[in-house]
Structures are given as C-alpha cells and as structure tokens.
Amino acid sequence: MKHLIKHVTRYQYSTPASYTIQTLRLTPRADDHQRALRWQITAPGPLTEQVDAYGNITHTLTVTQPHxxxxxxxxxxxxxxxxxxxxxxxxxxxxxxxxxCVPTPLTQCDDNIRQLGAAAAPGGIRTPHDLLALAGAICDRVTYEPGYTDVTTAASQVLALGHGVCQDHTHLFLACVRGMNMPARYVSGYHYANVEDDVASSHAWADVWLPDHGWVSVDITNRMLASDGHCRLAAARDYDSASPVRGVRTGGGEESMTITVQVQRARQQ
Incomplete structure (x- = not known):
C-alpha cells in the first residue's frame, strides 16, 4: 500500500527564543517492508542526519537566530x-x-499491572494471539479519551485513571510485557485506518520479541496486529526516546504547539 503523508508541527513563543536544538524522528525507518519513495523535511535551520542506536533515522535541527x-x-x-x-x-x-526488557519511568510495572497481564495471558505470551488478548484487556480497562493524560503520564497512572490515548495504551502494554521479562519497544509513526474520509493520523503502538517469531508489531488501541496501514518512524524504549520531535531552547517565554497530520492512501494510476 502507498501512502501520501503531510505533517506540520508549529511552535510559537510569547517572547523570542535565542537558541533551539531539536531531535527530529520524522523519517521512516529503513525496515524491510517499508520504502520511502520520496521524503522531505523543511525546517528553519540546518538539519544534521544520523542513525541512532535504535536504528532510527534522526535529524538534529539547530536554530541560533532569535525566533x-x-x-x-x-x-x-x-x-x-x-x-x-x-x-x-x-x-x-x-x-x-x-x-x-529494562523498565523506564513511563513503563514501570507494579502489582496492579502484573495482575492485568496475568489475567489477560495466564499462560504467558508466546504467540501473536496472546498479544492481541493483552491489547484487548488494556483497552477494556483504559477507555480511549484525550484530555486525561499527557506525555509524562506513567503506565500505573494510566491504569488508575482508566482513560488515555494511544501512547498511554502502549506504555501500559510495555509495562505488562516487560513485567514478564520479555523484550518490548515503543513505536511511533502514522496509521491509515481505511476510514470513510480516507485520512488517518499520527499514532503509537508496540513491538514484542517472541522467540518463535521475532519482532511482532501490535496496535493496542485498535486491537490489531500492525500491517501495511502502519508507517514506522521510530522504535525505542518509550515515548521519550521515540517521540517525533524533542528538544530544548533558551528563552521564548510561554510555548504553544500545534500539530496537523494527514495520511492518505495514494490513488492507483
């Protein structure tokens, strides 16, 4: 499947910032099943490309003029x-x-999370079907609803709140799986859902290493295994190390951010 993607991130500051440096994870990973036919990032400063330890293509953006x-x-x-x-x-x-397998502050496992994982997969996680069972149990406990959490909300808080978005489902899923001492990682990217308006958006899901399969990718929020509707930008230990844009600045006062994403299926010629 071919997808056309447009993604705009805009930061605005109440007073001029004098310096900003950001890490951009906005280029599709070089995994065997996906190929960028054309890809362009436009930013107000030079971009330095590298591949990080997770295998993600990253760019460092530096803005040194007042902005x-x-x-x-x-x-x-x-x-x-x-x-x-x-x-x-x-x-x-x-x-x-x-x-x-190492927990992060966002994916710490506690007794409540262990109980959730054990109830969803009493025989452990061995197959893709077991991953889907855990994804379903998490979605049953945590209703998809924006506004209850932010990027700092940890898995235990998500479970207690009972509300969250795709990154929260993913962090809770990772906490469950790592609590079973199994390798699992956070994936950020885009998802085309074949909805009526033919548009989708940015998304988060997870990979789990199963000995008999390798890395298996599961979309927790949509209770499905990932496939050709999922464009992978970055895979890492949690949101902090896989977020599309992350950085620091000097000055700027109050910050506001807007994001618009459009993912459309390319029409066949």
Whole structure:
C-alpha cells in the first residue's frame, strides 16, 4: 500500500527564543517492508542526519537566530508491504534484546499491572494471539479519551485513571510485557485506518520479541496486529526516546504547539 503523508508541527513563543536544538524522528525507518519513495523535511535551520542506536533515522535541527516560532513540515510518499502476523523483518537496531526488557519511568510495572497481564495471558505470551488478548484487556480497562493524560503520564497512572490515548495504551502494554521479562519497544509513526474520509493520523503502538517469531508489531488501541496501514518512524524504549520531535531552547517565554497530520492512501494510476 502507498501512502501520501503531510505533517506540520508549529511552535510559537510569547517572547523570542535565542537558541533551539531539536531531535527530529520524522523519517521512516529503513525496515524491510517499508520504502520511502520520496521524503522531505523543511525546517528553519540546518538539519544534521544520523542513525541512532535504535536504528532510527534522526535529524538534529539547530536554530541560533532569535525566533518567535518554528515550523517543521514533512511531505512524502511511502510504500508499505503487508506484515504476516505482524512480524517485522530487517530490524536495524544494534542494541541487545535485553535493552528492551529494562523498565523506564513511563513503563514501570507494579502489582496492579502484573495482575492485568496475568489475567489477560495466564499462560504467558508466546504467540501473536496472546498479544492481541493483552491489547484487548488494556483497552477494556483504559477507555480511549484525550484530555486525561499527557506525555509524562506513567503506565500505573494510566491504569488508575482508566482513560488515555494511544501512547498511554502502549506504555501500559510495555509495562505488562516487560513485567514478564520479555523484550518490548515503543513505536511511533502514522496509521491509515481505511476510514470513510480516507485520512488517518499520527499514532503509537508496540513491538514484542517472541522467540518463535521475532519482532511482532501490535496496535493496542485498535486491537490489531500492525500491517501495511502502519508507517514506522521510530522504535525505542518509550515515548521519550521515540517521540517525533524533542528538544530544548533558551528563552521564548510561554510555548504553544500545534500539530496537523494527514495520511492518505495514494490513488492507483
């Protein structure tokens, strides 16, 4: 499946900032099943490209002149092949699997989370079906509803609140899986859902390493295995290390941010 993607992130400041540096994870990963046919990032400063330890293509943006706003535009087309049972081939991470077993502040496991995982998968997680069972149990406990959480909300808080969005579902899922001492990672990207208006948006889901399958990608929020409707930008240990844009600045006063994303299926010629 081919997708056309437009993604605009705009930061505005109440007073001019004198310096900003940001890490952009806005380029599709070089996984075997997806290929960027064309891809362009436009930003108000030089971009330095590198590949991080997780295998993500990153760009460092540096703005050294006084500025009251930053606008980052992404446009491109990507071709994505279906994934058989959610299995992702051609992983380019140089980290050992054990690195994805380590909890982070956003994915700490506690007794309530262990109970949730044990109830959803009493025999442990061995197959893609077990992953879907856990995803369903999480969605049953945490209703999708924006406004209750933010990027700092940890998995235990998400479970207690009972409301959240895709990144919250993913962090809780990672906490459950890592609580079973299994490697799992956070994935950020875009999802085309074949909805009536033919448009989708940015999204988050997870990969889990199953010994008999390798990395299996599961969309917790949509209770499905990822496939050709999922464009992968970054995979890492949690949102903090896989977020599309992350940085620091000097000055600027109060900050406001707006994001618009459009993902459309490319029409066949």
């Amino acid at each position: 009251s706003e930053i606008e980052i535009r992404v446009t491109g087309q990507i071709e994505i092949d279906p994934l058989a049972q959610g299995v992702v081939r051609g992983d380019d991470s140089h980290l050992p699997l054990q690195a994805y």
